[in-house]
Amino acid sequence: MGLRFLSLGEYARNRKEAYPKRHPKVKELAEKTDESAQFFVAEHGKAVYRETGDNAVSTPNSKAGEGVPLYATAAGKAILSCYPKEKVERILDEISIVALTEHTITQKSALHDEIDAIQKRGYSVNREENGNGIHAVGVPVRRTNGWPIGALSISGPAYRLQGELLEETLPAMLLETANELELNIAYSD
Numbered sequence: 001m002g003l004r005f006l007s008l009g010e011y012a013r014n015r016k017e018a019y020p021k022r023h024p025k026v027k028e029l030a031e032k033t034d035e036s037a038q039f040f041v042a043e044h045g046k047a048v049y050r051e052t053g054d055n056a057v058s059t060p061n062s063k064a065g066e067g068v069p070l071y072a073t074a075a076g077k078a079i080l081s082c083y084p085k086e087k088v089e090r091i092l093d094e095i096s097i098v099a100l101t102e103h104t105i106t107q108k109s110a111l112h113d114e115i116d117a118i119q120k121r122g123y124s125v126n127r128e129e130n131g132n133g134i135h136a137v138g139v140p141v142r143r144t145n146g147w148p149i150g151a152l153s154i155s156g157p158a159y160r161l162q163g164e165l166l167e168e169t170l171p172a173m174l175l176e177t178a179n180e181l182e183l184n185i186a187y188s189d
Contacts, residue, residue: 025177026152032173035156039141040075042148043067046095071111072100074126074138075151080111081118082140082148088115103128123171128158135161139174144186152178 029037046067070076070091080088089108097106105111118124126136136155140148154170155161161170 025181029152029154029173029177033154033156033170035154035161038075038153038155039150040073040079040138040153041150042070042076042079046070046076068130069095069097069100071095071097072104072126072130073153074124074136074155075153076138077114077118077124077126078138078140078151078153079148081115081124082142082146085112088112100130101128101132105129121171122175125166126153126155133158135166137161137166137170137174139171139178141178141181141185143182149182149185152181 026037026039046069068076070080080091083091088111092108092111097108097111098104099106105114114124122139124138126134126138128134130136134155135158136153138151138153140151142148152174154174
């Protein structure tokens with residue numbers, strides 16, 4: 001492989017509308033939490049990882065451009081929560097739903113229930129669904145029409161990300177950051 005692939009990858013990343021605006025926000029989240037902060041976009045039924053903060057803990061499939069199933073990540077489930085039920089069903093029909101850990105939700109009815117709950121509360125939680133010992137929280141980043149651009153998430157060791165931090169503090173921080181990012185994207189040149 002030559003360096004030409006690197007320049008093509010950089011071109012593809014920079015043409016995404018949120019890329020220039022989300023990088024500082026992801027870095028800020030990583031600094032505030034001292035955990036891993038990511039921005040994901042959906043591509044072919046997978047959440048494609050885009051960025052992580054400086055204090056990241058290694059997580060499964062955490063390399064730039066690597067895809068992870070939408071149904072098994074906090075960011076992916078946050079993205080799914082923005083779609084109508086029919087689109088979610090189509091996405092789930094097109095992929096193989098397999099357990100990545102013993103905690104991965106693999107039943108479609110349970111996934112639909114989870115997505116409904118995410119829509120009501122505004123954020124998603126991943127408790128060791130993508131990797132053993134890893135918890136994460138995710139929120140969608142939306143266009144003004146409600147359609148997802150991607151999702152922000154924070155992940156880290158399960159023993160640290162639990163209780164009030166996982167259920168209240170991090171979701172509030174992510175929702176605030178997503179709102180700022182959405183406004184910056186909506187009202188940029």
